[in-house]
Amino acid sequence: MGTVQRGTGVSEHAYDRDRLRQFLSGEAAGEGLSRRGVLRLLSAAAGLTVAGPGTGTAAAAAAEKPGIIKPLPAALLTVRGTNAETNWAALRGTGYHTPVDRFFVRNHTATPVLDPAHWRLTVWGSGLRGGSVEFSYDDLRSLPAVTSSVCLECAGNGRSYFATQQGEHVTGTPWTMGAVGAARWRGARLSDVLRAAGMSRRAVDVMPRGLDPAFTDGGTDYGRVRRPMPVAKALDDVLLAYEMNGLPLLPDHGRPVRLVAPSWVGVASVKWVGDIEVSDRPLFSPWNTVFYRLFGPAFPRGGSAPLARQPVRSAFELAPGAVLPAGRGHRLTGRSWSGRGGIRRVEVSTDGGASWRDARLHDAPRPAGWVRWSTRWQPQEPGPAHLLARATDTAGHTQPAVSAFNEQGFFFDAVVRHPVRVV
Ligand code: MTE
Numbered sequence: 084m085g086t087v088q089r090g091t092g093v094s095e096h097a098y099d100r101d102r103l104r105q106f107l108s109g110e111a112a113g114e115g116l117s118r119r120g121v122l123r124l125l126s127a128a129a130g131l132t133v134a135g136p137g138t139g140t141a142a143a144a145a146a147e148k149p150g151i152i153k154p155l156p157a158a159l160l161t162v163r164g165t166n167a168e169t170n171w172a173a174l175r176g177t178g179y180h181t182p183v184d185r186f187f188v189r190n191h192t193a194t195p196v197l198d199p200a201h202w203r204l205t206v207w208g209s210g211l212r213g214g215s216v217e218f219s220y221d222d223l224r225s226l227p228a229v230t231s232s233v234c235l236e237c238a239g240n241g242r243s244y245f246a247t248q249q250g251e252h253v254t255g256t257p258w259t260m261g262a263v264g265a266a267r268w269r270g271a272r273l274s275d276v277l278r279a280a281g282m283s284r285r286a287v288d289v290m291p292r293g294l295d296p297a298f299t300d301g302g303t304d305y306g307r308v309r310r311p312m313p314v315a316k317a318l319d320d321v322l323l324a325y326e327m328n329g330l331p332l333l334p335d336h337g338r339p340v341r342l343v344a345p346s347w348v349g350v351a352s353v354k355w356v357g358d359i360e361v362s363d364r365p366l367f368s369p370w371n372t373v374f375y376r377l378f379g380p381a382f383p384r385g386g387s388a389p390l391a392r393q394p395v396r397s398a399f400e401l402a403p404g405a406v407l408p409a410g411r412g413h414r415l416t417g418r419s420w421s422g423r424g425g426i427r428r429v430e431v432s433t434d435g436g437a438s439w440r441d442a443r444l445h446d447a448p449r450p451a452g453w454v455r456w457s458t459r460w461q462p463q464e465p466g467p468a469h470l471l472a473r474a475t476d477t478a479g480h481t482q483p484a485v486s487a488f489n490e491q492g493f494f495f496d497a498v499v500r501h502p503v504r505v506v
Contacts, residue, residue, distance in 0.1 A: 099170075113158040151194025152334050154359050159185040161261065166190060168261035175416055176399035179446065180232065188335045189237050189262060191298040191308050194356055199331075199339035205359075206276065206322075210286030210314075210361035218276065221322060226271040226279070231322060231345065233451045234420050237262035238348035238375055238390050241495035247380055248500060249485060253492030260398040260499060263420065265453055268343045270324035273317050278359065282314075284365040289317040290326050291342050310350055310370035310391035316391075320345050322449075323356065345451035346422035348390045348493075377489040387489075392495035393422030395480050397429065397472040401501065409505045412461045417442075419474035420453035429456045431453065433470040434483075435500070439473070448477050462505040469500040 149155070149162050160167040167188045174181065188194075199220040207215035240262035245251045254264075277289065292309035314322070322343040325332060332338040337354030344351035350370055350459065360366065377387035399420040407413050415433075419426045425448025430439040442456040462468065475481040486497040 085325055093362060108215055114351055117264070120180070128151075140318055150190055151188050152194050152196070153184070153188075156184075160187070161259075163256050163258065166256055166258075166262075167190065168258055170260075171228070171261055171398050171400050172402040172405070172415075174418070176232065179452075180266055183266075183328055183336070183407060184332055186264040186336065187237070187262050187268065189256075189349060190335070192296040194335045195295050196334055197294060198229040199325075199338055199354060202338065202339045203401065204276075206280035206361060207358065208286075208360040209408070210283055210288075210318045212281040212283045215282040218233070218279075220325070223271050223325065223340060228266060229272055230269045231320075231343070231451075232265060232267050232449075233343055234263060234265045234453050235352055235392055236264075236349050236396075236422075238350065238393065238418070238493045239491070239495075241396060241499065243487065243498070244494035244495050244499055245492050248497065249488070251488050253488075253490060255357075255492050258464060259403070260396065263396070263398075265420075266327045267329065268322055268324040269326035269329075270322040270340070270343070273321040273342065274319075274407070275325055275360075276323060277317060280361070283363070283414070286311070286314050286361050287364065288360075288362045288366040289314060290360040290362070290366045290368065291353040291356045292358050292360070293353050294355040304479045305373075308350070308353060308370065309368045310353065310375070311366035311368060312344065312347075312351055316347070316351075318346065319429070332340045346392050348375055348393060351391075358423045374491065375493065376491075377493060378491065379475050379487070379489040381487045382489065390493060393420075394494050395419070395421040395423070395426075395474050395476050395482050397474045397482065398499065399470055399472060399501050401470070401503070403502055405503045407460075407462060408503050409462050409465050412459055415460050415470065416455065416458055417472050418453045418455050419472065421474070421476035421478075421480060422451070422478035423480055425449045425452065426454040427477050428475040428476050430473045431456075431458045432473075433460045433462070433468065435472050437468040439471075442472070450477075465505050468503050468505055470503055471498050473498045 146480050150165050152312045155167050159173045168189045169185050173185050202220050204218040240258050243257040245253045288311040289312040290309050292307050297306050301486035323340050324343045325340050341354040342352045367462050375390045399417040418431050427448050428444040431442045432439045442458040444454050444456050446454040473482045482498050
């Protein structure tokens with residue numbers, strides 16, 4: 084095992100700025116992506132609309148057979164194309180960690196069934212001092228095990244609210260707020276694996292790749308899901324997880340081994356990982372050039388830096404349109420989370436945003452986790468109402484009233500207007 088300096092001293096901000104410059108100047112290594120190639124992929128992706136189950140050929144096929152193996156009872160999960168979203172009402176009373184039966188699934192294609200006994204992880208690339216190194220499942224389990232409670236969330240969570248709250252058309256899976264869950268993950272540190280593989284001081288990027296089928300859409304083959312992350316993140320807190328909530332991973336959640344990249348966009352947590360490229364030059368893939376960046380009038384021409392940390396969000400543990408009797412006290416519950424710190428305050432409005440009061444927080448703020456909260460409400464007048472929850476994280480970010488429009492509908496962080504009916 085060699086020694087690798089933790090962190091390398093490169094801040095995430097500096098990394099993002101450099102990658103953006105490199106991307107805009109057409110400098111892309113590893114994927115052979117020319118600037119022209121990226122622009123072609125971008126325009127292909129612009130037409131890549133998955134407006135909901137039943138729209139578009141991939142989604143239509145998926146609606147019949149989503150490629151997910153675990154049961155998808157309608158009370159717990161809502162199927163959206165190849166994905167399944169957690170129903171927030173099904174989280175009420177479930178404790179801190181999301182039970183695996185209702186944990187959301189985000190699959191670009193379909194869940195592969197992999198046998199841990201035959202699975203191998205290959206670590207390779209110009210950022211190693213020697214040749215490629217293979218790890219078996221037992222090799223990984225023999226490394227020191229770490230257990231960590233971490234939220235996993237899709238960057239596109241809440242995307243449908245761009246249309247329903249802001250009247251804006253965006254592309255992508257129309258999640259409400261159920262593409263998030265918290266689990267107790269157990270696995271080896273990615274940093275231990277990289278050290279054991281002989282990572283050199285020259286390494287700058289690390290790119291894990293999944294063993295699920297290649298993602299194709301609109302006639303474009305984007306290859307297998309893979310996304311680079313800076314060495315600073317890889318050495319910080321990323322796990323190669325083999326357990327979720329005390330049990331071996333289910334196939335849908337990455338069995339036998341997946342990455343868990345705390346606080347970052349869910350796509351960084353590559354499932355069914357089969358190889359990891361370690362490079363001494365910046366790496367690019369469609370998942371940090373075409374997808375998971377912000378395109379729109381509020382962002383630089385050519386798009387934002389690749390998305391990394393998740394914004395602040397909140398949700399009520401209540402079905403949309405829930406019916407609540409008037410003249411009785413109700414305990415409203417929900418959760419808030421942020422990729423940029425713990426949650427230190429949650430305010431709730433039961434009059435559509437005219438007045439706000441602090442909710443009671445039931446968990447201490449912790450990075451990469453969420454807090455459960457509650458408040459009491461005794462509605463008097465029958466009729467439609469909107470409930471709002473607005474969280475603030477320990478870094479001082481408060482959910483805004485409006486989210487910045489972007490074409491692919493990422494990072495909807497505005498306060499959601501949750502409709503209920505008082506009877
Ligand atoms: N890894 C692979 N190999 N293939 C995928 O489709 N989806 C990513 C990530 N890892 C994906 C993947 C995305 S976008 C998210 S949000 C998370 O997995 C979802 O993890 P989950 O399905 O366990 O909830």
